Amino acid sequence: xxxxxxxxxxxxxxxxxxxxxxxxxxxxxxxxxxxxxxxxxxxxxxx
Numbered sequence: 001x002x003x004x005x006x007x008x009x010x011x012x013x014x015x016x017x018x019x020x021x022x023x024x025x026x027x028x029x030x031x032x033x034x035x036x037x038x039x040x041x042x043x044x045x046x047x
Contacts, residue, residue, distance in 0.1 A: 001016040027035070038044050 001020065005013040005016050030038070
């Protein structure tokens with residue numbers, strides 16, 4: 001995200017901010033058990 005923002009001279013920052021907000025909502029609405037099962041045990045990459 002930082003790389004996209006830098007390479008677009010800041011113009012991509014708004015889009016990356018929206019994506020970051022969506023990621024926050026997804027992570028915060030998961031239960032602890034769901035989070036561990038998906039990202040720790042399942043070794044799924046981040047968004």
